Structure formats: C-alpha cells, structure tokens
Amino acid sequence: MTHRIAILGASGYTGAELVRLIATHPAMRIVALSADRKAGQAMADVFPFLRHLDLPRLQKIDEIDFSGVDLCFCALPHATTQLVIDGLPRTLKIVDLSADFRLRDVAAYEKWYGQPHAAPELQAEAVYGLTEFYRDQIRGARLVAGTGCNAATGQYALRPLISAGVIDLDRILIDLKAGVSGAGRSLKENLLHAELSEGTHAYSAGGKHRHLGEFDQEFSLLAGRPVHVQFTPHLTPMNRGILANVYVDGDAAQIHATLAAAYAAEPFIQVLPLGQLPSTRDIRGSNFCHIGVIGDRIAGRAMVVATLDNLTKGSSGQAIQNANLMLGVEETAGLTLAPIFP
Template identity: 60%
Template sequence: MTDPIRIAILGASGYTGAELVRLLHGHPNTDVVVLTADRRAGQPLAAVFPHLAHLHLPDLVAIEDVTDWSGVDLVFCALPHATTQAVIEALPERLRVVDLSADFRLEDTAVYAQWYGGPHKAPELQKTAVYGLTELARERVSRARLVANPGCYPTGPQLALMPLIEAGLIDVDDIIIDAKSGVSGAGRAPKEGALHTEVSEGIHAYSVASHRHAPEIEQGLSRAAGRPVLVNFTPHLVPMNRGILCTLYVRPCEGVKAADLLARLGERFAGEPFVKVLPPGTLPHTRHVRGSNLCLIGGVDDRLPGRAILVTVIDNLVKGASGQAIQNMNVMMGLPEAAGLDQAPLFP
C-alpha cells in the first residue's frame, strides 16, 4: 500500500473548504494534514463546521504560521479571489496545487485585470497554469504543477457546448446561457444580499451583462471554435442552498436536431464517470445531482424552427468546485479519477 497524499487546504472555513474535507474523508489515498483559516486560527474545524466534528483533523492555523511545507504533497487553495496569486507564488515549487479561486482561470492577464479590478500579481506563474475542466483537459492536467479549477457557472455550459462547437454542429455566434444558482455560490461571508429574507420566496438576475464568469466561458468556447466567441450570459439567484441549472439556447447547423447534438455529446463523454447525457426529451433537475460530482445534460428541439435547447445541472459545491478539484487532484497524482467521488446524489 502506498503512502497517502498529504493535503493542505488553505481557506478551510468556507463552503468549498468544508466540501473538500467532507469528500476527502472518503478518499482512500489522502490525509489532510494542514487546515488554514486566518480569522479562525487556533480553533478546531468542529467550531466552524459542527457537521464535521466527528472527523480527526488538525486545528485551523493562519497561513503565515505554516513555515514548514515538508510534510505536504498537494495544496488546495480555497481562498478569496485576488488573494491566491501571491500565496501560491510563495509556495515551494515541488508542491502540486489546485486553485479553486478565479486567480489563474483567465489565460490573458489583461483580461483578468479588466474583470477583477487589478493587475495579475503572478503573471509568470499564470503561464504555467492549466485550466482544469477535467474531461476536456485530462492530459494537460496530469502533467500540471498548478491547476486552475473552473468556476461553477462555466463548468456545465463548457462541457455541453465545446464538443458541439468542435464538431461544427452549432452557430457559435448565437448562444444564450440562462443560468440559475443556489445561494452557497455567494460564499459564506455575511452579505446583505444573501440573507434569508432577501433571497427566499423570490428569484432575481444579477451582474447582468457584467458577470466575471462570462469571459471564462468565452475563453473555452473560443478555444473550441478557433476564433473569438461572445455569448449572452445571465446568472440568477434562486432560494436553494445548492445547485446550478443552465439553460442553453443554440442554433444548430442546417439539418441538425437536438437528438444529433445529444448523440455527439454521448459519443464524446462515453465512459466518463461524471458527465452523463440523457435521452432526447429528458431534462435534468438540480435535485438529481445534489451532493454528487455529476454533470447531467439534456436537450430538446425548440418550437422555434432551427433552434434547440440544452439543459445542464451540477452541484455548484461539488462538480462546480470541490469535487472537480479532487477529480483534478486524482488525475495529477495518478490515482483513479473517481476516488473519493463516488457518492450517489442525495434525494430527497
């Protein structure tokens, strides 16, 4: 039996940090040895997340107090955006890193500065980062030292659209993405807009025509198309804890129907453990993936001639964050890709 991979989780007091701990508890090849949370330093994780109190874990510490990394093999960074670049740049080069923030997702540092309000703090390191949409970048992920874990909103649309664009089956200049997310996507820090009375019994669009995940989606679709692609992307906040549902409105090429699009996706993802394409006319619900690392894709022909509608669902905290991060870790470390991620969805 090989020695376990020794894991550090930076930013363990947030939702994605808690999901990393929960999922890694069931992983046969890992051992969590460092947990950081600056504002909670000195406390046990049980004080922050009582549902994890039964696990044997190290106490939380401040990042600056971790001076010896010799007992760590891989680092998950679950820190706020714009804080991760300097942290990762200071880590020993031998450490493998999966970054769950947005700090290394955008390959063009000028685009990053435009959307995140300041210059990139580690441009040379950005050149080495691999965008870790695992199913579409597995070989590059396996060789990477630093993997930029995709954002929650971009995951489903890219998995559904990139293979169709590569196959020339849809018009890349006519894509609309209508996305809806649970409140956990806003993070755990107190925010007025995430209060129960602000969110419950309603739904609203936000960051309309200005959401930071738009350029991330466009980066992937542009790579698939071999030329710049722009999309209409509008996110909405819905009163549920977990889940993202994206409705994708596309114009198939002449003579192509929704069944043809689904057939292509079925071929592309045949044998994949986490991406499942549903039969034509069957549409997924967010409750079908809750707590799992699955992405489900369904589709139908639109009643408008020459159009089709695809629907993707994921759990934003698992396939949209921590689950995909562990999937990438498995690929990076030469482990079975589904290790620690075989939980069936929780229903009801």
C-alpha cells in the first residue's frame, strides 16, 4: 500500500530532507508540498539537487486538499504550527517537526518559548516523538511531536543511564557542538560564511537554551524527581551534525554495559566498543546515532559521546521513523541508507 504524504514547509532544510528521504521510500508518495514565500515555484527551482524528482509544485497551505492525504509532515517555524495544525482535519495523521507540541505542560511551553500555547487541547493528545522510547504510544497516535535535535542527542546518551541509576543525577554536564543547518534556512547575519567560518562559539549558554525544557521534562519523568542538567551548545562551521560530550559521575564500564544492553536491538543506535569515540563524519546524511564511552583519569568519572545528523536522525529521519509506525509500515523503511563519506 502506498500512503499519500503532504509536507508543509517544504522550502526549508528539514522539508527538503523529508523529500530526499521519501523519494526512495517504498510506501510513501508525496502528493502536496507547501511554502509561503515560494508558493507557486517548482521544488527543483528552490532545491536544484531535487530536480530529478517528479514533485508537485509548492502551494499555500489553504490550497491543499487534505482529503487526499494520509499523513502530513509539518516542517514549519516554531510558534506557527499550533494554529496551522488546529485548522487541519481531525482525522489527519500529523508528525510535527517544530517545537510547538514537545512540552506537555503548556506553562513550560510559555516559559521556554515566550508566548502562550495556542492549541492546548491538541497538546493533550500529542505524543513525544523520541521513537526508541515511545514506540507504543506513537503507533496509536494521531499527532506526534518531533524532538529537538540537541535534545534527542543528549537523551540517547543519558536516558538508559538515568533509568538504571548508574550515574549521579545531580552532576550531569552536556557540552554540545552543532552544525549550522540546525538554525534553519532563513537569512541571518551571524550565519554568513564570513562571520561563522573559522570559528566556534557558545550560544544560549547559562541555562537559556530552549531544549533544556525537554531535558527537564524527560529526565525528571524518568527519575521520578527533578533532574536539571548543565547544558552548553556551540555553533560550529559544519553544515550537518551534532556531537555531544556528556560528562557524568559513574563507572565507565558499567555505563557502557548499560548503554550496550539498552540499544542492543535498536536498528539505528550503534554503541561503540568501550574506549572508542564517535565522529560526526561517520553519521552524516543518515538516520544513525553513534555512542561511545570512555573513562576519565579521575576515578568515578566518565564521558559519554553521542553523535547524529541534526537534519536526519535529529529531525526529518526521526519524523519518517515515527510516520512509519503510525502508518503500520516497517519502522526502518526508507531510512537504512548508509552515511555519506567523505
């Protein structure tokens, strides 16, 4: 069976990544693509790397006939998706890639995103989209909220350790490096080549990054008590990729064994042998997450390193993995492509 797919916000990076992945998906066909400023244009004009595909032209959202759509991906900017989804048919399956439904507590959403939640009744039905940990809920969901890419990386490194109680929950530090595509495709002065290249800088430091809301929500739920991690992201001059160095107190061998056991059956999570550390170059363009563990010279301390592609496993690939579950398709369908190297 072929499922009919719409992508809202197809002119952005995550929208283009969805198109790239769905192009070879055995059970999905794109029937509608939306854009705002680029409505009316051919996708090949917006993204020439997709010119070999036979795709519908970009159009305004209100021009799409959703009666012919089985599932809709929303790759729209944060703080716009709530009202858009609220206006879509209630029978339509939706995977949202924005931040608009990630936080279950609408007060927490207002705290981190600076405005009231515009669709609290929809928030009540949204399922958090970290696939490996919410599979059962995602299979039966109508609305799935994709995670933040930074939040996903940190959670893959830490969730099994928190659940197993093998680390000190009050001494967790996440030092993360992120590629520039995570900032979106809109023109920004600080993302110009001359201003970004040949340098790396911290941003949203000091507990200000919005993905801390997801860390607080998910880690505290796992632990059964408040867990607040220290988190500093850095913007690096690479197009794709996230690498998180997570510093914890615990035994390195026990930490590695816990992660290896937790992810042994996961098709997209690879735990490296103890002492080996991953690189962003090894997951580029793929739906894989690689995790490594190494001990410190100071006894009782360890570092967990997790890396994934922010546009794939951190966003669009994760979205398709969730959509596969929602549609009753093999979870790995369309997502087993090898990383790009070099």
